[in-house]
Amino acid sequence: MSKGVATVAQVGEFDEIIDVRSPAEFAEDAIPGAINCPVLDDDERARVGTLYKQVSPFDARRVGGALVAKNIAKHLEAHFLDRPRGWRPLIYCWRGGQRSGSMTSWMRMIGWDACQLDGGYKAWRRHAVQQIDEFAKRFTWRVVCGATGSGKTRLLEALAAEGAQILDLEGLAQHKGSVLGALPGRPQPSQKRFESGIWSRLVGLDSARPVFVEAESKKIGRVHVPDALIEAMRASPCVAIDATREARLEFLLRDYEYLGDDPDDLAFRLSCLKSLQSNETLERWCELAARRDLPTLFAELIDLHYDPLYHRSQNRNYRRFADARRYPCDDLRPAGLARLAGRILAESGAGVPV
Secondary structure (H helix, E strand, O other): OOOOEEOHHHHHHOOEEEEOOOHHHHHHOOOOOOEEOOOOOHHHHHHHHHHHHHOOHHHHHHHHHHHHHHHHHHHHHHHHOOOOOOOOEEEEOOOOOHHHHHHHHHHHHHOOOOEEEOOHHHHHHHHHHHHHHHHHHHOOEEEEEOOOOOOHHHHHHHHHHOOOEEEOHHHHHOEOOOOOOEOOOOOOOOHHHHHHHHHHHHOOOOOOOOEEEEOOOOEEOOEEOOHHHHHHHHOOOEEEEEEOHHHHHHHHHHHOHHHHHOHHHHHHHHHOOOOOOOHHHHHHHHHHHHOOOHHHHHHHHHHHHHHHHHHHHHHHHOOOHHHOEEEEEOOOOHHHHHHHHHHHHHHHOOOOOO
């Protein structure tokens, strides 16, 4: 590449990554770690685009050029005046065109070794999707299975605390995976941003060591696990958590305590099960939600919904589930999960290498 232009393979070599696209473009997805310094905001981009289509490219560039210059000046003064002489930023827009080219030119004129990303976000997106597929096939996966309420996500956290490598898909998806899994006040990311989060985790892992991941459905809320990754997971060895019903119920009451704060929202979530449960059952569950009787409600959900669904899906989707190493457990509190993580790592040899 010529001076001032970088490839997607060089993204990690820069001191800072600057996304000059509009705020709406940035909100949908961005290169992990990038900051947004739009050279055209959403309204300005729409205005210039309208001029381009309805009047002429020249008129669009004339108006757009003035706006871009004004916005670059604002960003330079607000964000970058304290950057040292040796600072190296990478700048990108949608396709590596005029927006990122303008910012790069100004920064190089100042004296910084700024580079424009060749192909822009689109090139990086293709690269990230391809790398996720490659990583999925390259890594050795250990799939943590267990019925709902077995503390699988918390176990992943305990495994990580012991030095194991993990991929927390539910954390990246901002969703717990079940019909009750939406998190209050935390909207899910776009599909593209979810995949970018996966890429950012996988790129930092060691392919010579196993990676623990929770058994998931194809969908986590409204986002989808990439095809190559879910297929690799479904073909991998499993670790099964056989937690007692009492331990699971106690865990659910702690982990989903917030559901009792909004009975109407809880009733709405339960209504999504109308194709799986009778009207009579759903009416009873909604009454329990209205009374905030979570212990009775969760106990019935375990017996009538989650456990039957788990036994059907794990045997069907995870091909090595029948051969899983099983771990009985009657304590899913933090200390109990820490002990369980230690047992799993001791027996699997997947902890921190000596």
